[in-house]
Amino acid sequence: xxDLFIHDSAARTTRRFEPIDPNHVRMYVCGPTxxxxxxxxxxxxxxxxxxxxxxxxxxxxxxxxxxxxxDVDDKINARSRESGEPIxxxxxxxxxxxxxxxxxxxxxPPDVEPRATQHIAEMIALIERLIANGHAYAADGHVLxxxxxxxxxxxxxxxxxxxxxxxxxxxxxxxxxxxxxxVLWKPSDDATPGWDSPWxxxxxxxxxECSAMSWxxxxxxxxxxxxxxxxxxxxxxxxxxxxxCAFPGHGFAHYWMHNGMLLVDxxxxxxxxxxxxxxxxxxxxxxxxxxxxxLLLLRTHYRQALDFTMAGLEEAKAELDDHYxxxxxxxxxxxxxxxxxxxxxxVAPLLDDLNTPLALARLRDLRTLENAVTVGGSPAVxxxxxxxxxxxxxxxxxxxxxxxxxxxxxxxxxADDWLKGRAPRADxxxxxxxxxxxxxxxxxxAVASGQHDEEADIDAAIAARxxxxxxxxxxxxxxIRDELKAQGIVLEDGPAxxxxxxx
RNA sequence: GGUCCGGUGGCCGAGUGGUCAGGCACAGGUCUGCAAAACCUGCUACGGCGGUUCAAUUCCGCCCCGGACCUCCA
Numbered sequence: 001x002x003d004l005f006i007h008d009s010a011a012r013t014t015r016r017f018e019p020i021d022p023n024h025v026r027m028y029v030c031g032p033t034x035x036x037x038x039x040x041x042x043x044x045x046x047x048x049x050x051x052x053x054x055x056x057x058x059x060x061x062x063x064x065x066x067x068x069x070x071d072v073d074d075k076i077n078a079r080s081r082e083s084g085e086p087i088x089x090x091x092x093x094x095x096x097x098x099x100x101x102x103x104x105x106x107x108x109p110p111d112v113e114p115r116a117t118q119h120i121a122e123m124i125a126l127i128e129r130l131i132a133n134g135h136a137y138a139a140d141g142h143v144l145x146x147x148x149x150x151x152x153x154x155x156x157x158x159x160x161x162x163x164x165x166x167x168x169x170x171x172x173x174x175x176x177x178x179x180x181x182x183v184l185w186k187p188s189d190d191a192t193p194g195w196d197s198p199w200x201x202x203x204x205x206x207x208x209e210c211s212a213m214s215w216x217x218x219x220x221x222x223x224x225x226x227x228x229x230x231x232x233x234x235x236x237x238x239x240x241x242x243x244x245c246a247f248p249g250h251g252f253a254h255y256w257m258h259n260g261m262l263l264v265d266x267x268x269x270x271x272x273x274x275x276x277x278x279x280x281x282x283x284x285x286x287x288x289x290x291x292x293x294x295l296l297l298l299r300t301h302y303r304q305a306l307d308f309t310m311a312g313l314e315e316a317k318a319e320l321d322d323h324y325x326x327x328x329x330x331x332x333x334x335x336x337x338x339x340x341x342x343x344x345x346x347v348a349p350l351l352d353d354l355n356t357p358l359a360l361a362r363l364r365d366l367r368t369l370e371n372a373v374t375v376g377g378s379p380a381v382x383x384x385x386x387x388x389x390x391x392x393x394x395x396x397x398x399x400x401x402x403x404x405x406x407x408x409x410x411x412x413x414x415a416d417d418w419l420k421g422r423a424p425r426a427d428x429x430x431x432x433x434x435x436x437x438x439x440x441x442x443x444x445x446a447v448a449s450g451q452h453d454e455e456a457d458i459d460a461a462i463a464a465r466x467x468x469x470x471x472x473x474x475x476x477x478x479x480i481r482d483e484l485k486a487q488g489i490v491l492e493d494g495p496a497x498x499x500x501x502x503x
Numbered sequence: 504g505g506u507c508c509g510g511u512g513g514c515c516g517a518g519u520g521g522u523c524a525g526g527c528a529c530a531g532g533u534c535u536g537c538a539a540a541a542c543c544u545g546c547u548a549c550g551g552c553g554g555u556u557c558a559a560u561u562c563c564g565c566c567c568c569g570g571a572c573c574u575c576c577a
Contacts, residue, residue, distance in 0.1 A: 012507095030577075038577095045577050075575070159506060159573075182574065206575090228577030229508090238574085260508085261571065270576055299526085300516070305509075305570060312515065315527055325540075349517090357517050361525040368542080376534080377542025385523075474536060481538080492540050499540095 004059060006224070007303060007353045009232060009256040010156050014353055019223050020254065024062045026218040027053065028253070030210060030227035030235070031113070033070040034094035035079045038101050039276035040293070040308055041228075041262040041269040047294050047409075048259045048302040048354070049226045050107040054407050055350050066217045067110035068210065069095055071117050072203055077192055087193060101279040104290035106409045114213040116204070120195045122212040123204045126246050127184045127197075135245040138199050140175035141187035147180040150241045156256065157233035182238055184208050207238035214253075215243065225253030229260055229303075230268075262297075263307045282313070288418060292317035295410050298356040319364075320411065320418070325501070326367045326398065328415035329374050333395025335403070338388075342366060342400035345386055347407050356408060362386070363404055369397035375494075421502035422451060458489055462498050465491075 004017040019025045029049045032042055046067075053065045071091040080087045099109070127143050130136035135149045147153050147161055154160050161180050172179040183205035188194030194201040214222065220243070227236065236256065243252040261268045269276045282293050296316040300306040333339065346366055349358035365382040372379035374394045383391060392400075405411040417423070461480050468476040481491050488503045 032577080033575095042577050048577095073575095157506085157572080180574085230572065230576055233506095233572060234574040235576090259577070261577075263570075266569075268571070268576085272575055303508090304516090307515095309515090311527090315515075319526075322540095329541095355517070357526095358524075361517075364525065371541055375541040379542085381523090381543085385525095469536080472536075478537070490539070493535080493538080494540075 002348075002351060004055070004351045005353055006255055006257060009258045010253075012158070015255065017223075017255065019060065020221060022060060024064065025056050025060045025224075026064045026222035027056070027066065027224040027226065028210070028214040028218055028222060029065070029067045029110070029225075030231055031067040031069050031110075032094075032098055033073045033075060034091045034098060035073065035076040036094065036271065037278040037280050038098050039269060039271065039278050040264070040282070041276065043102070043105055043279050043293070044262050044297055044302075044306070045226060045228050045259045046102050046107050047105055047297045049257075051298065051350070051356065051408055052224075052226070052257070052354060053108065053110070054409060055347075055354070058347070058407055064112065064218065065110045066112045066114065066214065068213050069098075069113055069115045070209060071095070071115050072193060072209075073116075073206070097280070101283065104283050104287065105279065105294045106291055106412055107294075108409070112217045114217060116209040116213070119209065119212045119216060120204065122216050123185075123208045124195075124197050126208060126212050126215065126242065129246040130184065130242065133245055133248065135241075136184055137177065139177070141200055141202065142173075142175055142183055143185040143199055144176060144181040145184050145238065145241060145245075146177060147182070147241070148178050150245055152244070153180075153241050154237065156240050157237045159233070182207065182234065184242070207235055208242060210235070210239050211242040211246070214239075215247075220247040220250040220252070222253060224255045224257060226257040226259070229258040232256075232258055259302045260305045263305055266307060269308070277308075286421075288320070288421070289313065289317060291410060291413065292320055295320060295360075298408060298410065299360060301357055302354055321501070323363070323367060323401075323405075323411045324413070324415040324418040326370050326374075327401070327411065328419060330370050330398030331374070331395040333393060333399045335399055337396075338392050339396045339399040340403070342369075342386060342388075342392070342397060343403035346400065346404035350407065359404070359408060360410075363401060363408070363410075366397045366401040366404065370394075370401065373397070419501035420455070458484065458500055462491065462500065466498065 005014050006017050007014045027049070029045060032038060049065070049067075053063060056063045056065075069091075076087055076090060079085075080090055083090075103109075127136060130145065131138070131143070134146075136143055136145050138144075185197060185199055185202050185204055185208070187200055187202045192203065194203050214225070225236070225239075240252055244250065263269065264275055264277065267273065267275060279290075279293070282289050292313055293316070296308075296312050297306065299312075299316065346359055346362040349355035349362065352358075362385075365385050368382040369379050369386065369388075369392060371377065372382070373391050379391045383389070402411070461484055465477045465480040468474075468480065484491060484500070489500050490503055492499050492501070
């Protein structure tokens with residue numbers, strides 16, 4: 001395994017990744033504010049940084065991946081006022097929905113998933129440090145960060161405080177010393193959640209939670225901080241200001257990574273625009289569309305904008321169908337040797353700032369290699385790209401495929417279950433946490449459909465067709481095939497007999 | 504208005520100063536009772552105008568178009 005390079009938003013260039021401690025890589029990614037179902041755009045950073053976490057774990061002996069849950073926020077308060085549902089119920093339910101949806105996208109849980117409400121003490125401690133260091137002040141029940149006190153403010157997002165003010169879209173609160181100052185702590189009235197603090201009963205501002213939680217779980221300084229591109233300003237800019245000023249001499253995050261926005265009809269999908277589609281909407285099309293959506297996300301480089309279309313989702317689903325068909329055909333083969341060499345070749349593009357589209361192209365070459373040696377055909381073109389001089393033995397390319405696909409987190413299901421559209425039963429490679437979350441959500445669908453009886457009917461129809469074919473009664477054989485096709489069952493005649501799959 | 508990112512073949516989408524991306528769709532072929540699957544072949548593009556260079560899709564400048572951010576946002 002060679003070196004990893006990642007694009008650092010702060011440096012605005014791609015840098016070789018050099019961990020603070022090669023024996024323990026630490027990463028923080030901004031998680032959801034839990035007041036509503038996750039939309040498609042929310043899923044992008046989850047999937048992107050899931051791939052990064054998998055890659056880091058392949059390279060380094062220990063990785064701590066922290067992704068927070070923001071369960072105190074004025075949007076949550078507003079939702080509660082509108083619906084009458086208690087705040088605790090909203091956040092608990094939405095957190096559970098989020099876990100379920102992300103699991104259905106094949107995202108492994110982070111190592112630590114801190115809740116903002118459980119880190120109020122750390123936030124208060126940070127704010128006290130900032131006041132003591134002369135970077136924050138209390139005013140009118142609020143505590144504000146003093147932007148002019150931090151010379152590097154604006155460095156991350158690449159703007160000067162003057163520019164920021166020129167385009168500011170909000171009125172400046174009277175208690176601010178400087179128009180750019182932002183809230184660390186604000187007072188709560190009796191109807192709003194609040195915690196006792198040196199400045200009275202109140203609640204945290206938006207940015208302080210991430211500074212507090214990354215500090216608590218990763219320390220004053222850590223390797224990678226990730227999130228959506230739209231968080232660079234003000235969220236991440238303010239995080240830097242808070243953390244660096246609270247802990248002078250520490251660099252906070254060494255690398256900043258930001259994923260591009262997911263668009264729909266050419267515009268950013270966002271809750272404020274109301275043009276969003278939820279992950280749940282995708283899953284309602286069938287459990288296989290969870291992984292199809294994950295593949296769709298990875299087919300575009302993470303820093304590019306991605307325009308979501310249903311046609312793209314269907315294409316991703318079809319690609320997975322072909323992958324699983326290959327996997328179900330391939331014989332078992334030992335790992336190591338050529339298999340690991342091919343897996344490394346397929347994964348290698350990820351080392352270049354997570355070039356998932358190229359890695360996926362190599363996965364397709366592994367599929368072609370396997371198909372050529374197990375089904376028949378020429379593996380020459382794929383061999384050339386994979387720099388092979390001899391065709392791999394049957395099963396070897398599939399073995400490599402499984403290993404490389406595991407880093408991308410795709411093609412993780414049992415191949416036969418996928419093809420036959422059965423209740424998902426993940427392969428052993430899929431960790432239990434993911435399995436249980438997916439099965440609990442999805443198992444009901446298949447069981448309710450009376451799947452076992454249906455499969456018996458399909459097998460009977462295939463047997464009847466076989467008899468017709470033996471009698472050279474082609475009309476009857478084709479009639480049976482067409483009848484099954486109308487039910488979404490596709491038959492394939494091969495040398496080893498007839499197989500079927502669900503379209 | 505300010506800052507930044509992008510415009511690649513019918514569609515999606517990597518990448519590169521000179522030699523292959525890849526996928527989908529489409530067309531043809533091998534195989535097959537037919538079909539499907541699989542494999543093979545074809546389809547050869549880099550928004551516009553200048554500049555640098557022996558050579559630019561790739562570097563620079565300008566223009567056009569799209570998008571993001573400018574204290575709700577993944």
